[in-house]
Amino acid sequence: MIWGAVFPRYCVSCGTEGALLCVLCAADTSLDGPPFAYANPKIRKLICAWKYDGDEDGLRCLIGLIRPRAASWKSVIEAKSIQAVVPIPLSSWKERMRGFNQAKDGARAIGELLHIPSIDLLERKHRWFAQANTSHELRKKSFAKNPFTLRSGIDVPKRIVIFDDVVTTGATMNAAEEVLRDAGVEEIVRMSIARG
Ligand SMILES: [Zn+2]
Known part of the structure; x- marks a missing residue:
């Protein structure tokens, strides 16, 4: 399912409308990993969106965070x-x-x-x-x-x-x-x- 087409997306970190993780929050230079700390609210919310809500954007955003750090x-x-x-x-x-x-x-x-x-x-x-x-x-x-x-x-x-x-x-x-x-x-x- 393409969630964005059905529900408006809000950044899990700053609440900006548009994406599950906005461009600014995705460019977090303080993020340490992978593996990232589950205690980091941004990471936890993305994992929960993916894991418990079945929102594939959650996984996509996590991979987006891993890619430049891989x-x-x-x-x-x-x-x-x-x-x-x-x-x-x-x-x-x-x-x-x-x-x-x-x-x-x-x-x-x-x-x-x-x-x-x-x-x-x-x-x-x-x-x-x-x-x-x-x-x-x-x-x-x-x-x-x-x-x-x-x-x-x-x-x-x-x-x-x-x-x-x-x-x-x-x-x-x-x-x-x-x-x-x-x-x-x-x-x-x-x-x-x-x-x-
Ligand atoms: Zn944001």
Whole structure:
């Protein structure tokens, strides 16, 4: 949906009508990152617009903030010969409720920026579907251990970026990384738009 055509847009930072982030606020020289501080209201509001309101302009503005600051990311991609970016998936029920796949969209946008493909390698297990032939207790333990599994039938690159929109403790990234290492991935670089 082209939101601007339906609703007037106001800058999340200064309130000026016209865009979700106005040109002046986008040219913020004090902004440190990526990853940016989630505590920064501008960053938080853009992420929330994208993540919770499904507003694609939120992601577009965030990528716009990352683009001129992506030199360190680009040099890591080059130095480590990274082949692809892998999104940390949301659970499917969350995706269904929201009606869009934010993790995939984010990884695709980061991939385009870094000139590498995004590959949907991971799947988030369901608490109630995983390993249907085992007992409830075992299922609970297995889910607590690692909520991710590898999607079948996809060639696994050796050198990848794992991408999540916001990273706080890093526990989610650790779990994803464990599954990918087990699948033979040798080099993993972590990237996120924001840190909590
Ligand atoms: Zn503004």
